Amino acid sequence: MAINWFKYSAPSTFYALAGKLIPWFAISAAMLFAVGLYIGFFVAPVDYQQGEFYRIIFIHVPASILSMFLYLVMAVYAALGLIFNTRLSAMMATAIAPTGALFAFISLWTGALWGKPMWGAWWVWDARLTSELILLFLYLGYMALHSSIDDPRRADRASALLAIVGSVNVPIIYFSVKWWNTLHQGSTIKFSGTSMHVAMQQAMFIMLAACWLYAIAIVLARVRSVILERERQTKWVAELPEVRA
C-alpha cells in the first residue's frame, strides 16, 4: 500500500497523527526502561575490574549515541526544510534540539560520575567526553540562534544552515579531538569490551531503544506545541476541540 507522505507532511494531519502516536511511544519507552533497568541491575553480573560502577554505561552510552544521532536527524530535517521549503521539517528540527542537548548533558554528567571512581577525577579530557561537550555547545548555539531571531521563517532558515554546517563539522571535530587525545596520551573510557556479558549487551540495547522511544515521544509532543503556535491563525487550529474548550 502506498502511503501518501505528503498528506502527513501537512501540519494539520501531522498534529492529529502525532497526538495519536505519543501515548504508544511513551508507554513502550517506560516499559523498556523498566526491563532495561531490571536486566542492567539484577541480571547483568558485576564487572570484575570496575565493580558496580560500570552499570552507569547503561544510561551513559545510549545518551551519547542519541545525542550525536539526534544532531544528524535535526540537520537532515533542517536541510529538508531549507531545500524543499516544507514547514513541518523546520518545526521538527527546532523540536529536536532541546532533547538532543539534554541527552548530551546526561551523557556528560554520567561520564563525569563514571570518571570519579575510575580515575579519581570528575572530569578527564577523554575524547568522547570532549566531543560530547563540543556537541552540547553546537546544540546551544543552534538554540541561541533560533531564539534570537523573531521572524520564525528567517529563524528556521538561518538555524537550518547552521545545523548543516555543524553536521559537516561534527566528524572533523570528532576526528581532531581523537587525534588530540592520543597525542597527549589522554585517558579513554573503555568498557572491558573483551568480556562484555550477554546480559550487559541486552541491557544496553534495551536502554538504547527506550531512550529512542522516549526521544520520539517528547519530540512529537514538543512539535505539536510548535505547530499550534505557528498555525494559530488557521481555521483548523480554531476548530480543534482543545482550543474550543
Place this chain on the structure above:
Amino acid sequence: MTGLDIWMRENPLTYVWLGSYAFALLIFVVELVLVRHKRKLTLEQIRLLREAGEED
C-alpha cells in the same frame, strides 16, 4: 580520600542510582513538565487571540 570518596566506594549501587539514573530520570521529568507547560501556554494564548478576534 575525602568523605565522598569513601562513601562512594562503600555504596557503589546507591552512587550509581542516585547520581546517574535518578538524575537522568529527573531530567526526563523536567523536560516532560516543560513540554506540557509549553502546550498549556500555547493553547491559552490561542484562546486569548480568538476571543480578542471575536470581539472585533
Place this chain on the structure above:
Amino acid sequence: MKELTLFGMLKLVVQRDMTLAMRRRADVLTTLIFFVMVVSLFPLGVGPEMEMLRKIAPGVLWVAALLASMLSLGRLFSADHQDGTLEQMMLTPQPLAVIVLGKIIAHWMVSGLPLVLIAPVLGIQFDMQMETLGILILGLLLGTPVLSMIGGIGAALTLGLRGGGVLLSLLVLPLCIPILIFGTAAVDAVATGLSPVSHLSLLGALLVLALTFAPWVAAQALRISME
C-alpha cells in the same frame, strides 16, 4: 566596458574594503592591541616560569588569535548592512559568493594577517625557540584564513540581531576547535622532535575545504538574513 570578470569583481571588493579599512585604521589597531593584551595577560595569570610559558605559548597565542578574530568579525557585514551597501552588493550581476569571498579576504588581511605578523614578537616573550616559532607562524598563516571563513558564515547568520557579537562567538567558536587543535599540535610535534607536516597539511586541507564551501554558505546565510 560592461562585463566584469569574476576575478575583477573579487579584486574590486578587496580593494574597496581595504580602502575603507585604511580610512578607519583605529579599528584595525584595536583588534591587534586586544590580541597583544590577551597574550600578555597569561604570564600574569599563571606565573613567569619560563618552562611553563614555553609549554603553553602555542595554545595561548592560538586562543588569543581565535578571540581577536571573533571580535572583529562583527564588523564584516554589519557596516555595509546598516548603510544599505549590502543590498547593492546583492544586486550585482556576479554571484554573491564572490563578493563574500572578497570581503572575507579583505577582512583577513586587516585583522588576521597583522596577528600573524606580530605573533613572533609575542612568541619570543614566551621564550619560544626559532623552529617552533616558525611552525607556529606557518600554522597561523594557514589557520587564520579558515577562522575568517567560518566566522564569515557566523557573521552572515547573526547579521542585524540583538546581542549579535556574543551570539556570533557562541556559534563560531565550537566550529573552530579543529583549527586550534591542529595548529597547536603542529608546534607540539616540532617541540618533541616530530614532523609537523601532517598537522600542517591537515590545516591546509581545512583551508581548501573552507575556501570551496564557506563563501557559498555565507552568501546563502546573507540572503536569509536580508529577507
Place this chain on the structure above:
Amino acid sequence: MLEVSNLACSRGDQRLFSGLSFELHPGQIMQVQGENGSGKTTLLRTLCGFVSADEGYVAWNGAQVASLGDAFHAEILYLGHLNAIKDDLSALENLKISAAFSGITLQDAAVKSALRRLGLKGRELLPCKVLSQGQRRRVALARLLVSDARLWILDEPLAALDVRAVALIQELIAEHLSGGGMAIFTTHQPLQIDGMTVRTLALS
C-alpha cells in the same frame, strides 16, 4: 517587460498582499501607493529578489526571475531607503564603486559630470560624512545617471530633496522612459513626468 503574476507576500504571520498582477512595458512608469505597512517596500524588495514571494512569480521578458539568477541584476537599478553610501569615501569614490558593482567602469570625468549635474560641484572629493542629508541622497541618485539598467526600482526617491532636485529627478526619469526604460517607485510627494501618464498600483 516586467510581469508580475498572482504575487503574494507576508511579513511574519501577516499577509501583506496577495493576488497581485500587473505588467510594465518599456516606456511605462508605475507608482505604488498605499498606507504605511501596506507592503510597498516589500513589493519593491520582492521585485529585486531580496524577499521570496509566498505565491506567484515575477518574470522579466517572459522568463521567471528566479531562473534568470544573477543575470537579472544587470537589468535593474534599485534605490532603497538607505543611500548605500560610505561615509569614509568621497562622492566620487562612492559613485565609481557602486557603478563598478553593476559592471560599469567609469572614468573620473564621467563621474564628475554626473555629480555636477546633481548639483554637487566642488564637493566631489569631500568625504560623504561632511555632506548634508539631501546632498548624500543626491550622491545616491547620481547612480541613475551612470547606470544602463532598463528597470528602475525606486523606493522614496524624493525623500530629503529640495524642489530643484525633485525637478531634476523628474527630468531624469523622463529621459529614462523616453529611451525605452521602465520605472516603478513609491513616493509621498507628487511626481510629475512631462508627457507621461504615471500608472498607479494601490496596495490596501
